[in-house]
Amino acid sequence: MEVNLIFDATVYSSDAIKKAAYRSINRFAVNIAKDGNDIKCSLTFKDSATEIQIKSYIDEFKKEVLDQDLRELIKKETEGVRNLILAHTFSKTGLIKDE
Amino acid sequence: MSKFQQIEFYKNKKKEYSLLPFRFEPLSGNNYAVTNLAGEYLTIPRDELENLVKHKLDSSSPHYVNLRAKHFLTDDKTQIAKELLSIKLRTKYSVLSEFTGLHIFVVSLRCEHSCPYCQVSRQSDDKVKFDMSTEIADKSIDLALRSPSKNIKIEFQGGEPLLNFPLIKYIVEAVKCRARDKNLSFVIATNLALINDEIINFCKEHEILISTSLDGPKDIHNANRPRQGGNSYEKAVEGIQLVRAHLGIDAVSALMTTTQNSLGRVQEIIDEYLKYSFTGVFLRPLSPYGFALKTKTYAAYDAEKWHEFYLEGLEYIIDLNRRGVKFREYYTSTILTKMFTSHEPGYVDLMSPSGIGIGAIVYNYDGLVYASDESRMLAEMGDTTFELGNVLKNSYEDIFLNPKLLDPIEDSFAYSVPMCNDCAFETYCGADPVFHHGRYKDFIGRKPESEFCNRNMKIFKYVIERMESDKFVKKLFMSWAQPNA
Amino acid sequence: MLKLHGNAISYDVNLSQRRLFILTRKAGLPKTMKAKYAFLLDNNMNYEEGYGAYISFDEVKNTGIKNHFHLPIEMNYLAEGDVIKIEPSGGINSLFRKNSSHNTILLTEQCNHYCLMCSQPPKNIDDSWLMDDTMELLELIPRETVNIGFSGGEPTLYGYRFVELINKAKLMLPNTSIDVLSNGRAFSDLIFTAKYAAINHPNCVIGIPIYSDDPVRHDYVVQAEGAFDETIRGILNLKKYQQKVEIRIVIHKQTIGRLVQTCEFIARNLLFVDHVALMGLEMMGFTRANLDQLWIDPFEYKDILSEAVDVLNSYGINTSVYNHQLCVVNDDVLPNYKKSISDWKNEYVDQCNLCIKKSECGGFFSSSKLHRYSDHIKAII
Secondary structure, three states: OEEEEEEEOOOOOHHHHHHHHHHOOOOEEEEEEEEOOEEEEEEEEOOOOOHHHHHHHHHHHHHHHHHHHHHHHHHHHHHHHHHHHHHHHHOOOOOOOOO | OOOOOOHHHHOOOOOOEEEOOEEEEEOOOOEEEEEEOOOOEEEEEHHHHHHHHOOOOOOOOHHHHHHHHOOOEEEOOEOOHHHHHHHHHHHHHHHHHHOOOEEEEEOEOEOOEOOOOOOOOEOOOOHHHHEOOHHHHHHHHHHHHOOOOOEEEEEEEOOOHHHHHHHHHHHHHHHHHHOOOOEEEEEEEOOOOOOOHHHHHHHHHHOEEEEEEOOOOHHHHHHHOOEOOOOHHHHHHHHHHHHHHHHOHHHEEEEOOOOOOOOOOHHHHHHHHHHOOOOEEOOOOOOOOOHHHHOOHHHHOOHHHHHHHHHHHHHHHHHHHHOOOOOEEHHHHHHHHHHHOOOOOOOHHHOOOOOEOOOEEEEOOOOEEEOOHHHHHHHHOOOOOOEEEEOOOOOHHHHHOOHHHHHHHHHHOHHHOOOHHHOOOHHHOOOOHHHHHHHHOOOOOOHHHOHHHHHHHHHHHHHHHHHHHOHHHHHHHHHHOOOOO | OOOOEEEOEEOOOOOOOOEEEEEEOOOOOOHHHHOOEEEEOOOOOOOOOOOOEEEEEOOOOOOOOOOEEEEOHHHOOOOOOOEEEEOOOOEEEEEEOOOOOOEEEEOOOOOOOOOOOOOOOOOOOOOOHHHHHHHHHOOOOOOOOOEEEEEOOOHHHHOHHHHHHHHHHHHHOOOOEEEEEOOOHHHHOHHHHHHHHHOOOOOEEEEEEOOOOOHHHHHHHHOOOOHHHHHHHHHHHHHHOOOEEEEEEEOOHHHHOOHHHHHHHHHHHOOOOOEEEEEOOOOOHHHOOOHHHHOOOHHHHHHHHHHHHHHHHHOOOOEEEEOOOHHHOOHHHHHHEOOOOOOOOOEOOHHHHHOOOHHHOOOEOHHHHHHOOOOOOOOOO
8 A cells, every 4th residue: 555745855854754764664665755845655554454543653753754844954953062061971081080 | 029030031032042952753642742952842732833833922922931841943032051961962872882781691591491582592502502602702701801881781691501511610600800990790591490508609709680470470471481390480589589588688689571361360470470579570572583584483573562561560550659559661661760760771672873883792612703682682693784793703893883883873873863863852762783784674664653762752651651650650650760769 | 046156255365366276174295286276174174285276165264374265155065176356355256066967157248139038138348358368267177076067158159269168178178078158150151160170179069049940930949130140150150160069048938939850950950969958948137038938837748848858869869858856747848858967056945845846856956946937836745
């Protein structure tokens, strides 16, 4: 069973959609294609999937895309400070007694 | 007195705040778990989460104060978060520099049990073929003492290690003699069927601890662990009591192996542990290789069923505690330690970077060195991916710098792995390249399909939601989290 | 409550400046030593020449003895080995009491905080003579003294003079442990901390308050902008140099709301602290002026206190509960309950007469007994 979804490429990055697709890999396979300002996803479900399950999987997928979008925002904003903290963590500037 | 300012005076002057690195996962309903860089968590509804990320969260929101205090955001009031996060992380990772602490010596492959879930043992009397030699033992000891770790734990395994008790004696004495400035501890992992006074006296003299198997009440235990005479349970219980009588009540710990026989009977298993005054049980998932896979007993053993088993066990234990019985579950405790402290419990399967080699190493009876216990089991099935060398031919550097060790550690490092690197629970979880390789033929697998991932995710979410809805459980779990408890 | 300051009447004073003396009844001390001592006269006023001063209580008459000071009767607790300061005008201060296990020495009334519940309200005057006195006092305190405390105001406002003080304490009283009460902010300067650490005192604890894990709340309670960060940084620096740190939390309406979270914060971020002290509110100083914002009956918060103590105990942090009565705390905090933080403040009320736990209970601050205490005081029978 195949279902097609279209996402607005000016709103969602393809990375966000790919990551959401990856998380759903145990439920369906996804083919992603860019078409102008659209990101087209065709979802292929297992034969054993019921209609109720398919609906729920699609809902979950859409939510996951939104979540991935949010994660991108966090990552963009915090990449720098994360590297700073990690650098400090592994540096030898004696925060803990054995340095 | 007008000299005093109201609290408003001390609030942030600017509305703007900056996010600190954090991750999130959905819980049930509208609730999400957010975790900071050090693995501390909070729960928050989705709409507030979105507000937080889009800088729309107001400082008057109750979530705001918690998020700032727990290092999810900073504002003009406080800049100390970065330093504190750095310290917490450093503590967490400091165990890495200790390097290998657990050294497993497989002194014999021979065994008088024939447990269907066992990957390794041999029903044999051929000592020459299946016992570790003193030459191999010596070389293994040399390697073990090369570890930079101040604390060295030597665990004797098999087969049934007591079948080669003379070598155990040899190794203990040799290690104590050669080790300088190390804190040593010794454990024998044995079914206790062959324990006798001589062995007990030796253990007493050298403060050796015993780890044994107790799979549950007699019928489960004996069904899991056949031996000639069909009396594995009786022997185990007898052995436990004997060891305690001479070495003390804490000298023996017990592990259970979950099989098809165990499912549906977790309360009875726990009751059995209570009967023998154990203070906790480790509800272990079954490792999916070895005989188990060969004999298709693994197929019958469903991850979903194990999860039910685990949940029922955990709830039963919580209830016991509510009734005043102090008892804990050790898998959950390991996770809780990672949730509530900066301490690394050192449980190989739940370490990232993976605990193979870094946390534990196996010196096999034949001189081959394996990255972990599971690695050795995989080799028994013909897969030598994690075989690192031979004590008779290879140096410490050959073994520990072997790409066969370093590649899986690097590739499986959860922080870099797809899905894991976004996962809110990555700091509670592990890498386990051996499991993934055994099951999915690569060090990482695909996490959404990975049973390791599914199992752990379910547990993390369950534990968090349980604590958030029940103060008693939160208090109980916080006490389980402490490393020295 | 003991009267620590009094005015003496004297007839024949030839002190040119204020002097510190050790009190003694011992006659026949060598001439070279006598001048350091103030002789406690007996009822017969038996007099021996050569002492620095002479002390008697209550009865006033011109005995003809030079530097004979007649102290008010309330000060007759003063005894052998105590150290007093005498002003030429007759002002007497008790600086050190040998029998007390809690000698706390005031170093200054200046402070860079203005805590809502401050028991020693700050005064912006130059009182550095207190430091001068203390430096001299260190030479007079008996060497077998177990512990002394330094407080203020904010002792570290003296900067390097504070460091000198601790150093002198180490040199003069090598076996005496020290408790310093400080807001810790001076230690956010790493160099200052290094200088302090270089003293290498074997047993000196800096007691630093943290009133909330929420910087807004903490800054509000201490009435100082930016206090939280500097205090935490001070603690981190002290620990960088392996110095001993205690965290103190005064429990009242402004700190009870996040008490559990604050303890969780300490457990996650400051696990290395040597001790945490959870303290009941004292009715002195600013507390009464701010009573509306501060007062909460301990009986009402006893469950929160239990939860907070449980968090700290879980993490293995040494924790003590001070200044609460046994009838207003839950049994589960008893292992952490300490009878007293200061022995000169213990008092009891009528309800306590029949209480079987009275001798184990810390009782009340005199100020609390006078002004406000729990409505739920009940004898345990």
